[in-house]
Amino acid sequence: MQEEQRYGWVVVAAAFTLMTVGFAAAYSFAAFFAAFEAQFGASRAHVALVFSVAAFLWFLLGAPGGMAADRFGPRRVALVGVSFLVIGLWLASRATSLAALYVSYSVAVGVGVGLVYVPSVGAVQPWFTRNRALASGLAIAGIGAGNIAGPLLAAWWIGAFGWRGAYVALALFTLVLGGAAAFVIRAKPGLAAARATSGTSLKEAIGTRAFWLLYASLVLTCVGLFVPMVHLGPYAQDAGYSEAQGVTLVSLIGVGSLVGRFTVGGVADRLGRNASLAAMYAGLGVMLLVWWSTSQWWLLAVFALVFGTCYGAYVALLPTIVMDLYGARDVSGIIGCLYTGAGVGTLIGPWLAGAAFDALGSYDVPILAAAGLSFLAALSVIPLAQKSQVAHSGR
Secondary structure, eight states, rough: OOHHHHHHHHHHHHHHHHHHHHHHHHHHHHHHHHHHHHHOOOOHHHHHHHHHHHHHHHHHHHHHHHHHHHHHHHHHHHHHHHHHHHHHHHHHTTTTTTHHHHIIIIIHHHHHHHHHHHHHHHGGGGSTTTTTTHHHHHHHHHHHHHHHHHHHHHHHHHHHHHHHHHHHHHHHHHHHHHHHHHHOOOOOOOOHHHHSSSSSOOOHTTSSSHHHHHHHHHHHHHHHHHHHHHHHHHHHHHHTHHHHHHHHHHHHHHHHHHHHHHHHHHHHHOHHHHHHHHHHHHHHHHHHHHHHHHHHHHHHHHHHHHHHHHHHHHHHHHHHHHHHHSSTTTTHHHHHHHHHHHHHHHHHHHHHHHHHHHSSSSHHOOOOOHHHHHHHHHHHHHHHHHHHHHHOOOO
């Protein structure tokens, strides 16, 4: 039993590494944005759509990826995901048109992230009871680490090797670290038998009100969540700052994300996990208003850090809330189905922000719309927080 508990932390480390390499590949996109504009003579809407399609696919594939992990184990699914990431990054380095990037980066990287993200998150949950929020936060901190490392490494490699060489370097980075982590991760022994007798099935979970409240919150908040991941760099350059300063702002979102994932556990234990989720959604809305109000670099840095903290905290909270509500039986599949809501929001958000800029010459409208939708997301999960508070007071 003690050996199993120790291996649970190995699974956490493997999940952290898989999410680091997956989201380094994804969030490195900010460093390539200007190169794609120049290389292919494309509008910001079309360049942003390369990222939006990838993000839509990784959220869409969370459901089948999670169900596959429940059936075949996270190791096999993660290995397939890493393979897609490596192939997609290498093919992106050979792209001769924006259409080729849709096939290589958007499709292959989107599929790859989808097959490492949810299976890794789901693999961690059953290994822990008392420390589940901490373990989940540590594992998902890999997203924040990838958010920091991806843009900075890509900018460095672009300077050294050009944007094509940078994608080759990212592919090698993913192959070595991601491949090793995929071989290490595994499901908790005896989990299949436990799932057969405890917890809520995916079909039953989809029939609950709580599922759809969470789903709606993800659609609403993710319309705006990835807008700064794609457009904050160009926004900073439009304000007169260097490309390096713009990339740094995107990486600061990753720094904040790490802070949120590491610190949310203690706060959520005091306030309640559902109430904390509502607070993080509202925090995203407030920070988007800060972004809209300023072009000063230090305030943009504050925005990036606090926005990232709220983002990291809510992403760390969600799998734990799903485990609280539905148990271990189909946890990966339920998380994956919920994440399709995030995919819907992500598909339209960055692309519409780019289209609005192309039409209006400003990001004001998409930023304000994203803030309003984040506040609506907070309101949508308040009934869950109230129900949780009543249940707690009744014990």
